[in-house]
Amino acid sequence: MNRPAALWLAVGWGGFALLPWYGVEDGFWSFAWLFDYPAGADAAPALLQILLFGRWWLAPMVLALAAPLVVLWRQRSDPLFSTVLLAAGSFGTVCFLVQGFAIGLGGWEYATLEAFFGPLADRQFGMGYGALLVSASFLFLFAQGIAARGAINGDGFVIGSIALVMALVAAFIFFPVVRILASAFQDNDYNFVPYLFVEKLFSRDIWGVGCLTANVNCGVAWNSLLMAIVVGVSTTVLGLAFALLATRTGFRAKRLLRLLSVLPIITPPFVIGLAIILLFGASGTVTQAIEAITGTTPGRYIYGLPGIWLAQTLAFTPIAFLVLIGVVEGVSPSMEEASQTLRASNWRTFTTVSLPLMRPGLANAFLVGFIESLADFGNPLVLGGNFDVLSTSIFFAIVGAQNDQGRAAVLAIILLAFTLTAFWAQHRWLGHKSYATVTGKGDAGLHVALPRRVTWLVYGSALPWAGLTAVIYFMIMFGGFVELWGRDHSLTLRHYIDAFSITTGAGGLVWSGAAWNSFWTTIYISLISAPLTAAVGLLTAYLLIRQKFAGQEAFEFGTMLSFAIPGTVIGVGYILAFNVPPIELTGTGIILVICFIFRNMPVGVRAGIAAMTQIDKSLDEASLTLGASSFATVRKVVLPLLRPAVIAALVFSFVRAMTAISAVIFLVSANYDMATSYIIGRVENGDYGLSIAYSSVLIVVMVVVILLIQLVVGQRRIGRRDEAVNVAFGAGGAVG
C-alpha cells in the first residue's frame, strides 16, 4: 500500500463523510454544532448533504475520492497509479471549485446558469472544515501523482509543499486581487458597466492638476507620487547620513543609534502623527514658541504634505538606515585606498569611488521609502488635512457616505500600479549590474576618512534629526501620564486605569479596563499568526533556494507579490473576496490570521533565503545521501541552522501583526477588534491620553516578546556573525 496516498485519501474521506461540510455558525471549535450532528442541514457532512438534503452537486466528488482506492495497492512506478491520482486530484478540484463558485447564497450565482438549469430552490453557505480537508486531499493526491511520475526525484514532500504554497497564494493573494480588478468594472449593484471604469479612472480628483495654477486640490494620484518621491529622497539622504555616522566617524553613541532605529518599527501607527500635531499644530508647543518670538501666526502649516513628510520621514528613516548600513560597510576599502594612492583628495575619493559604489544601496533605500510612503495609512489620516492621498482615499471611498466600491477598486489599481512599477524597477535595475565589492580576496584595509564637509553635513543632519526623534518619543511617553495632553499637564494615571484596570467582582477578577478586549484579541491573533507566518515563509524559502522546478520564477513572483500590495488594497480585496461563499471568513478571527500570514510571509521568505544561501548545500546532500527523507533533512539539518532567520521571521510577523492598521481596519469585527483599530477609533474621538497610554503599553509588550523569542529560540551554535536579523528588518520594512 502506498502510505502517503492512503493517508491523504483517508483525510479526504474523513472530510467528506464525517466533518460538517459547511461552516457552522458558532464556529467549529465551540462544538455547538454537535447538537444537530449529523442529520441537521447545517452540520451534516457532505455525504449526508447529498443523501438527505438533495445537494446533488456535491456528488461528483465521490468519484474523485473513490477512484484512488482502486490503485492504492499498486506499485508507485505503475503508470496507472500516477494517472489515476492525477485524474482524481484534478477532477476533484475542478468539481469542488465549480460547485463552490456556481451556487451561492441566492442559488445560482450566474444568470446564464439559471437560464440553462432553471432556478434552484436551494442555497449554500460558506464552506467549512469538511470542505477544507477534502480540497487539501485533492491537492495532495494530485501532488502524489506528479511525484509518482518521477518529477523532482519523485519527492512527494517537496512537490506537496510547492502545491500547497501555490494553492494558498492563489486563494489568499491572487483571488482577492482579481476580485478587486473585477469590481472596478462593476457599478454598486454588481452589474458589469465597463464605461464606469474609464470614467472613474480618468476622473478629475485622481489626475487633476489644478493646484499648479490655483489654490485647489490636485488629483490624489499626483499627491501620492509627490509625497512618495519626497519621502523616498529624504529618508535615503538621512539614512545615508546615519549610516556614515555609525561607520565612518568617531561618533560614540553608536548603540543608541541602533536603539533609535528599532523604535519606529515597534511604534503603533499614527502615534508619531499625534505627537507632531502637539508640537507643530496651530496650538502646538513649537508653533507657540515661533509666535512668541516672531510675532506672526503660522497657523495650520503642518496639515498636508509638510506634516505627512515629517511623520513618514521620522518613521521610515530607520529602515533606510538599516538598508544602507550594510552597503556602506561593504564598500571595499582597497578601492578607496587605490584612489588615494592615485592622489585623489578625500572629497574626490568620496564622490567618485565611495558614493557610486553605494548606488545600489541608495536605490534600494529610495524604493523602500517610496513604497512605504505610498502604502502608509495612519499618518496621512491624522495629518493629511486637505492633502488627500491614494491610501486614505481608498478607505473613504468604501466607508464614507459615498460608499463607492468601484472607485475604491480603481484607486487600488492605480496604487498597485505605482508600487508594482517601483518594485519591478528595483528588481530590474539592481538585478543586472555588478556592484560586488565583498569578494573572497583579502580585503583588510581601513576605510578612508570622510572629507570634512561631508562629516559636517552628516553631523549637521543626523544629530538634529536624532534629537527630534528623541523629543517625539519623550512626548509620546509623557502624553500617557497627563490629564489632557496639550492643555492640562497635571500628572495622572487615569488613562492607564481607564484602559487597563482590573477589579475584583463576584466571579473573581474582572478585566474592567476598556482596552482589555482588543488587547487580548491582538495578542492572541499575533501569537497564532507569527509561527504560521514563519513556517510558510521558511518553507517557501527552502523551495526557492534548495529546489529546482519549472515555473520557479513565477512562483517567486507570486510569493513576493503581497510585499508590494498596499494594506488598504489587501483589506478591500479580502472584504470583496471573503464575505460571500464559497470562502466566507469576514467577521472571524481566521481572516485576520490569514491576512497577517500572507502580508508578512515575504519577510520570512527573505530572511530564509538570506540565511539559507549561507548554508552550503552539501550539508543537505550529506543528509539525503545517508538516506534521510527531504522532510527529515529540513527538520534536522536545515531548520536548526536557520535559527536567526526563524527569530527574524517570528519577531517581524509578531510586531507587524501588533502594529498593522491599513488592512486590519477593514477586517475587524464585533468579536475580533484589534488594538490598532480600537486606538484609531479613540483618536478620532479626541481621547489622546488613552490612545497614547495604550500605545505605550503595546510598545512595552512588543519589546518583552522580542526578548522572550530571542531567549527561547536561542542562538545558532556556530561561531559566525549572524546578519539575518538585520537583513530581514531592512527588507521587511517594505511591507506597508
Add this chain to the structure above:
Amino acid sequence: MKRLGLFMFAFAVSGLVAGAANTAFAAGKLTLYCSPQIEWCQLMVKEFEKATGIKVAMTRKSSGETFAQIKAERRNPKGDVWWGGTGDPHLQAAEEGLTQEYKSPRLGELQDWARRQAEQSGYKTVGIYAGALGAGYNSELLAKHKLTAPKCWADLTKPAFKGHVQMANPNSSGTAYTTLATIIQVFGEEKGFEFMKALHKNINQYTKSGSAPIKASARGETTVGIVFQHDAVTQAVKGFPIKIVSPCEGTGYEIGSVSIIKGGRNPESAKKWVDFALDPKIQTMAAQAKAYQVPSNAKATPPPQAPDLSQIKLIDYDFKKYGSSAERRRLLKKWDDDVSTLPR
C-alpha cells in the same frame, strides 16, 4: 531543535486555548453595530446584558461606515441591530430594504418628531435622540484673532473668518450632509449654494468625520467648527474653552435612530434591544456617557447640559426629501462640481 519545535507548538496552543475561552455559552446573542461614541456604546451594552442576560457582540463604527458594511453584507447579514448615528443613513437603509419593520410597544411614548420619522420610514427605523445643528468656537482663539463671536450662518462667510472655519466633507460625513441640506432649506437652493461657495473660501479643512471639527477647535487647531451642538457641549464639559452657536436664521437637526437589520440571525434579541433603547430610564442614562442629545422618549429626562430644543430656532427639516438617495446624490454631485473645485 526540540526546544524550538516545542516552543512553536506552545505558541500556537496558548493562542487556541485563549480563543476557546472566549466562546462562552449564553442565554441569547446579539450582534450590535454601534455608531455613537464608544463610552455610550459600552454603557448600553453593559446595561442591556444586565437587564436581559443576552450576550452582546459590539462593533463601533461611524454611521457612514456601518451603512456601508450593512450594504456590503446584505446577502449575508452579520449584524442584528444598528443603534445610534444620524438618521439619514438609517432612512437610506430603510429605503433600500436593508432594515426590517418593527413597531415597538413604546412607540406611543415618543416625542412627535420621533413618531413622524418612524412613520416616514415605514417603521423600519425609530428615533432615539435628537440634536440640533450649529457651530462651536474656541473663545481663546477668537479673542486672540480679535474676531467677533458668530451668531448667524451668514457671519461664518465674512472675510474675517478666512482660514478659521472647519467642517466635515459632506461626501464622507452625515453631519456635513445635514449641514448642506439645512443651508438649502434655510436659504433656498440657489442662494444656499452661493452660501456654500462663500463659506468654502473660509474653510481651512474638510474633515472626514462629522465631529472632528469641534475636536480640532477644542485643541486650538481651528477657531470655528460646524457640528451638532451636543458634540460641542461634550467638548465644553471636558473643560475646553468651547462656546456654542445656534444660528439666528434657524437650523436643522438630526434624529439618531435605531434599526433592525433584515435577515439578521437573532431577530428576537434585536427587538428586545429596540424596546430597551426606547426605555425612558435607559435614555436618561445617556448623560453618564457624556452624550448630551435630547432623548426621544417624552418621559425621559434630558441631560441638564443638553441644548434646549425649545430655545433653538428649528426649521421644519424634510427628512423624507433630503434623506432619499436620489436627492442626496444630486446635491452631493452639485456640491462636488460647483463648490469643492473652487479655489480658496
